[in-house]
Amino acid sequence: MQQHIVSPEVHEHHTQEQESLKTAGFWLFLVSDTLLFGTLFATYVVLVGHTNGGPSGKELFEIPGFVASTFLLLTSSFTSGLAVLQMQAKKLSGMIFWLIMTLLLGAAFLYLEVTEFVNLVHEGANIGTSAFLSAFFTLVGTHGIHVTVGIFWCIGLIFQLRKHGITTVTKRKISNFSLYWHFLDVIWIFLFSVVYLMGVM
Amino acid sequence: MSPHSDSHGHGHGHHEEHNHGSLKSYTIGFIISIILTVIPMLVVFNGLMSRTGTLLVILVTAILQLLVQLFFFMHINEGEKPRYNVMALVLGFVIVITIVAGSVWIMSFNSVVQ
Structure with missing residues (x-):
């Protein structure tokens, strides 16, 4: 019977090892997601000139809109980092506060993106208008879906935090969420640069 | 850094x-x-x-x-260490650069074919 008795320290150490393995797995997911976006970027760059007589990015993109989106997402990447700092300081309420800020900034970003898409479609620039627009909506839309998933994930995590507090498991979950959110900001930097800035220059 | x-x-x-x-x-x-x-x-x-x-x-x-x-x-x-996440990331970057640069390069011959 003796070998079945595991001391709490050993158990805790074991959990931590499992959790860090899960974070490693999450990194692999992020890398595979990078490949997904890589192929979508390649498609976009190849098709950007194929407007089929329709509007080009220069005529469609609204500068104030994508500049605001960029700063919203950049700030939310920062606030998700602040949430992780609060977690390390073991301050639950501060952590939830910064997670909610991250959430709100992400929601504002998403609102701008949906408005942009609706306006484009009303102007007659929908996903079927040209190869350029097909590639544009797929690339930017895929990022938008990722942000949407992140927002729901974050809401779920806030509920778990309120229920369980800061444990080894919730810590790992928040760290992974924060990685995911920084990753989405990195993708947006390239969307901002390659799609929008190069589109309006 | x-x-x-x-x-x-x-x-x-x-x-x-x-x-x-x-x-x-x-x-x-x-x-x-x-x-x-x-x-x-x-x-x-x-x-x-x-x-x-x-x-x-x-x-x-x-x-x-x-x-x-x-x-x-x-x-x-x-x-x-070892930082497997960094290794995976570097491999990911190599693949992405290959896909993007390769696509642009090969599709630049489109006008030659047509």
Whole structure:
């Protein structure tokens, strides 16, 4: 019977090892997601000139809109980092506060993106208008879906935090969420640069 | 960016909990990111440079900002060794660059065929 008795320290150490393995797995997911976006970027760059007589990015993109989106997402990447700092300081309420800020900034970003898409479609620039627009909506839309998933994930995590507090498991979950959110900001930097800035220059 | 914190973190041994960043490093990363976002905006919106120059500024600032996020926010220079996440990431970058550059290159022959 003796070998079945595991001391709490050993158990805790074991959990931590499992959790860090899960974070490693999450990194692999992020890398595979990078490949997904890589192929979508390649498609976009190849098709950007194929407007089929329709509007080009220069005529469609609204500068104030994508500049605001960029700063919203950049700030939310920062606030998700602040949430992780609060977690390390073991301050639950501060952590939830910064997670909610991250959430709100992400929601504002998403609102701008949906408005942009609706306006484009009303102007007659929908996903079927040209190869350029097909590639544009797929690339930017895929990022938008990722942000949407992140927002729901974050809401779920806030509920778990309120229920369980800061444990080894919730810590790992928040760290992974924060990685995911920084990753989405990195993708947006390239969307901002390659799609929008190069589109309006 | 990375070497100083790397050697610092290594001296502590494995069992100490890794302290991922500080308020200072996050704030510095945030400020650098804002600067790196504003630079290409100014260049593009005011038409300060030639076409090639503008493209170069946009790409260089984007890549620098990628590095800022990776080091200041995602802390890829921390964590236990061997860093399989960094290896996977480097492989990912190689594949992405191959896909993007290869697609652009091969499709540039489109006009020759037609």
